[in-house]
Structures are given as C-alpha cells and as structure tokens.
Amino acid sequence: MNAADLPLWVQWLVALLALAGASVALLGSWGVVRLKTYYERVHAPAIIATMGCWLVMWASVVFYSATGDGPALYTLLIAIFIAVTVPISTIFLMRAALFRDRRAHRDVPPSMSGNKSTRTPPHKQSAATADPS
C-alpha cells in the first residue's frame, strides 16, 4: 500500500511521532554541545537513546503496520537492542573518563576499591615485589 493511501489519522500519527523523536534527538545533541563539564555531558546522549529512539521506533511500527499486512514489530528489535547496549557502553566510557581524570589528578571522587590510579599492572607487580630481595 502506498503512503499516500493511508488513513489521514495514521499519517498524522506517524508524522507527529517522527517529528517528536527527531526533536528530542536534536535536544540531546544540543545538550552534548552546551553542557559545561564532561560528567554532565555524558548524560545527554541518553535522551536520544531512550525518548528519541522509542518515538521514531513507534512511528516506524505504526507506518509499517499500516502499509504492510499485519503488525510489523521487527523495528522494535533495534530499540530493544539499543536499550540493552547503550547503558553498557556508557558505563565503560564513564569508567574510562574517571580513570583518566584520576591519573591526571583532577578533582574527581577517589576509587572505592583501592587506589587504581597508582596501582601497577599485574605483569609488573611480581617484578616489583621481587626487586628488594
């Protein structure tokens, strides 16, 4: 079925969902540029991954369900995948930033599990303990 043949309320629903999702994505990207410190900026892409992603995804689900034969839920696959992976990569990025800031002796909270910034790597530790004897 062609997009122009869809019922008008479906077209308006898809249009509003897509525009809202794109606006939320623009808002999140603006936050990446505008916020002052890194630890504020790291939260800004989360709004793209949650609200922006899900709004565009629902627009896509409504559109393909209306143009195709039955419910087209396969676009939800991307949203679920993003919802699973983005927190993991954000936590990795956060830990890397904290590690680098501790190494540069910037004003960040100390590590809860020992002082990682001065800890020697495991393969050098045995050599260091064996050295004084």
Add this chain to the structure above:
Amino acid sequence: MTGSLAAPLNWALPGAMLLLVLAMLLTLVRLLRGPTAQDRVLALDGMYLNGMLLMLVLAMHYQSNVYFEAALLIALFGCVGTTAMAKFLLRGEVIE
C-alpha cells in the same frame, strides 16, 4: 495549506530528517572541539544514534527495507565501537 494538511508525511518526514541532520552537526561540533578524548568518543556515540534514527526515517520516506538493515548494522557496530574505544582509553589496548 489544505495540501500540507492532507498529506502530512510529505513534509513531516523530510522535516524530521532535517532535525536529525542538525543534531548530527551539533555532535560533530563536540567531536571536533571536545577538549579530551572521552568527549570525542561521547560525541561519536551520540552521532551514531542520530545516524541510526536518520536511517529509520529514510526507510519510512522511501519505503525500502534496505535502510532498516543499515540502521540495525549501525546500532550493532556503534555499540561495539564505543565499547572498544572506551576500553582503549581505559587500558591503552583493546584486546589484552
């Protein structure tokens, strides 16, 4: 005016694409300007999310499933790329 109200998808989907391209340009500003390496990785993270949404809107506009598969691949490899770069910043190498 009646034409734009009767066929909202004709202007709404290109409008959404315009907003997403502006969003990508904003993250590009942070990517080029960002004072530290983790800022640049963060900007790239936001950029692949925006690019993925752009692919989905393009799929609706052209009614083609090829863009959907591209969006799936961007989602897949964007996550892997961000994690690999974060690991590199953390340890100095990706696979130990």
